[in-house]
Amino acid sequence: MPMALLEADVKIPERKKHVYIKQPGEDTKQYLPASNITTIPGSLSERGCSYCGAKLVIGGVLKDTIQIIHGPVGCSYNTWHTKRYPSDADNFQIKYAWSTDMKESNVVFGGEARLKKSMLEAFAAFPDKRRMMVYTTCATALIGDDIKAVAKEVQDELGDVDIFCVECPGFAGVSQSKGHHVFNIDWVNQKVGTVEPDITSDFTINIIGDYNIQGDAYVLQRYMDEIGVQVIAHFTGNGTYDACRSMHRAKLSITNCARSAGYIANELQKQYGIPRMDVDTWGFDYVKESLRKIGAFFNIEDRVEALIEREVAVHGPRLDGFKAGLAGKKVAIWTGGPRLWHWTKALEDDLGMEVVAMASKFGHQEDFEKVIARGRVGTVYIDDGNELEFFEVIDMVKPDVIFTGPRVGELVKKVHIPYINGHAYHNGPYMGFEGAVNMARDMSNAIHSNLFKLAKRDISKGGF
Amino acid sequence: MEDRIGLVYSFVMERCLWQFFSRNWDREENIRRIMGDVAKIQSGQEVDRSTNIANSHYADAKILASQLSQRFDWFDGLSWAKVNEICDGVIEKLMDIAVVNSLNAERNESKY
Numbered sequence: 235m236p237m238a239l240l241e242a243d244v245k246i247p248e249r250k251k252h253v254y255i256k257q258p259g260e261d262t263k264q265y266l267p268a269s270n271i272t273t274i275p276g277s278l279s280e281r282g283c284s285y286c287g288a289k290l291v292i293g294g295v296l297k298d299t300i301q302i303i304h305g306p307v308g309c310s311y312n313t314w315h316t317k318r319y320p321s322d323a324d325n326f327q328i329k330y331a332w333s334t335d336m337k338e339s340n341v342v343f344g345g346e347a348r349l350k351k352s353m354l355e356a357f358a359a360f361p362d363k364r365r366m367m368v369y370t371t372c373a374t375a376l377i378g379d380d381i382k383a384v385a386k387e388v389q390d391e392l393g394d395v396d397i398f399c400v401e402c403p404g405f406a407g408v409s410q411s412k413g414h415h416v417f418n419i420d421w422v423n424q425k426v427g428t429v430e431p432d433i434t435s436d437f438t439i440n441i442i443g444d445y446n447i448q449g450d451a452y453v454l455q456r457y458m459d460e461i462g463v464q465v466i467a468h469f470t471g472n473g474t475y476d477a478c479r480s481m482h483r484a485k486l487s488i489t490n491c492a493r494s495a496g497y498i499a500n501e502l503q504k505q506y507g508i509p510r511m512d513v514d515t516w517g518f519d520y521v522k523e524s525l526r527k528i529g530a531f532f533n534i535e536d537r538v539e540a541l542i543e544r545e546v547a548v549h550g551p552r553l554d555g556f557k558a559g560l561a562g563k564k565v566a567i568w569t570g571g572p573r574l575w576h577w578t579k580a581l582e583d584d585l586g587m588e589v590v591a592m593a594s595k596f597g598h599q600e601d602f603e604k605v606i607a608r609g610r611v612g613t614v615y616i617d618d619g620n621e622l623e624f625f626e627v628i629d630m631v632k633p634d635v636i637f638t639g640p641r642v643g644e645l646v647k648k649v650h651i652p653y654i655n656g657h658a659y660h661n662g663p664y665m666g667f668e669g670a671v672n673m674a675r676d677m678s679n680a681i682h683s684n685l686f687k688l689a690k691r692d693i694s695k696g697g698f
Numbered sequence: 699m700e701d702r703i704g705l706v707y708s709f710v711m712e713r714c715l716w717q718f719f720s721r722n723w724d725r726e727e728n729i730r731r732i733m734g735d736v737a738k739i740q741s742g743q744e745v746d747r748s749t750n751i752a753n754s755h756y757a758d759a760k761i762l763a764s765q766l767s768q769r770f771d772w773f774d775g776l777s778w779a780k781v782n783e784i785c786d787g788v789i790e791k792l793m794d795i796a797v798v799n800s801l802n803a804e805r806n807e808s809k810y
Binding site for chain 1: 711712713715716718719720721724749750751753754755756757758760761764765794795796799800801802803804
């Protein structure tokens with residue numbers, strides 16, 4: 235029964251091709267869940283929209299860029315408050331949200347004049363910010379507002395500004411994944427190569443597909459500083475607009491989230507000869523391996539080994555302290571896509587845990603090839619999972635803790651299973667050596683919390 | 699020999715990511731070059747590092763060769779012919795699962 239029709243899906247049997255339970259001796263030549271295809275009507279999807287993938291995941295992370303959302307106000311609000319990616323620029327990118335606040339009359343008569351007014355107002359309100367991204371949304375795409383023409387007018391009028399237009403409305407694709415794709419390809423074709431960076435080291439790198447969730451990028455930057463590698467651009471964690479325009483000058487791109495940013499890494503290799511090196515920057519042992527690859531590339535292995543030795547001496551015992559309480563505990567990972575394959579072996583090899591179910595919102599078949607190669611026999615693999623499927627899988631695999639987002643997280647709390655925010659973390663960073671310890675600590679706190687034990691008591695039956 | 703090819707293949711599948719790049723041609727280039735470099739490194743031959751892309755394959759191969767040495771006590775003592783045979787066998791299996799018989803429908807999508 236490798237592809238499984240869950241009881242929750244009896245009325246929507248099309249879901250069978252999205253749910254896989256790995257059996258001994260099987261591999262992805264035989265079974266590979268369908269993914270990155272349209273959500274089946276009747277399935278309550280957890281997916282986001284394509285505009286969200288461009289804005290919330292990638293563009294909105296930049297610390298020096300005004301983000302104008304050309305659409306109804308909700309499009310801005312709903313991609314503002316749900317991610318925790320700080321910056322060293324006084325958190326400019328998470329303090330503010332900008333919207334053209336389109337109303338019915340603007341939809342009927344066109345929104346270009348309103349957009350231009352909003353762009354000029356925003357530049358006037360933030361005179362030290364001279365970079366802007368403008369996003370079309372469903373409403374403004376449908377009425378055909380030409381945001382590129384408006385952006386050109388504003389650039390010509392102000393002279394000292396640069397504007398990137400993201401034309402990826404919510405309906406552009408089947409999930410947020412389309413937004414990642416559109417942003418990546420338009421950025422590399424329109425903006426990369428338009429700024430020359432100051433080169434301060436023989437060793438130059440792009441860090442691609444890290445979004446500085448609770449400080450991940452700070453950890454990676456510190457490692458690179460210590461081994462003398464200049465980060466040309468972070469795409470886009472704690473990154474800047476102009477640094478991302480200068481990505482063509484790096485000698486190497488290391489790629490963590492290959493789903494959201496593999497496209498630009500591919501194009502940098504194809505267009506500029508900058509190799510794409512995929513790495514795992516989560517996981518205690520994986521981090522050693524990733525740093526060693528960078529060391530081998532630049533012939534600076536001695537510096538890397540010194541860094542690893544010191545970090546392991548500091549954080550290794552801390553990680554060891556959590557192992558006894560986590561070994562043998564069952565984990566479910568229900569996140570976007572890549573964290574499934576980044577985390578499953580790390581949790582099992584570093585901590586002795588068992589990853590018993592994994593669900594991806596927007597992963598492609600490439601992600602399932604990776605995760606099924608790394609994942610256990612007997613584990614349940616789900617694409618675009620729905621709420622009822624999640625509850626059924628909980629009954630099947632009985633996880634001790636679930637990594638997922640706040641929406642699903644609130645649901646699983648109701649069946650008294652602790653969740654950890656798998657998108658924005660509980661208490662990160664989770665990357666690097668210290669991040670692996672933070673992740674282990676959060677799991678330990680969740681699994682051994684007395685609150686959940688108390689919550690399970692049925693007071694109507696004399697629980698107290 | 700088949701057992702040893704299977705062990706190295708399983709380790710690569712669990713540990714590495716380069717065999718699952720976006721497109722068929724990227725996958726094939728990575729598989730052939732990185733496993734080819736592993737064979738060269740293990741037998742003390744010179745590896746092409748003349749471009750950044752070649753150097754990247756070398757870096758992946760160097761770390762993989764080191765991991766295989768640590769994991770399998772028989773790996774370091776192999777002759778050039780045996781190392782080559784193992785790496786060729788692993789290439790064949792990786793090509794089979796990631797390129798030739800992969801069910802991933804996006805591998806040949808030119809706009810991926």
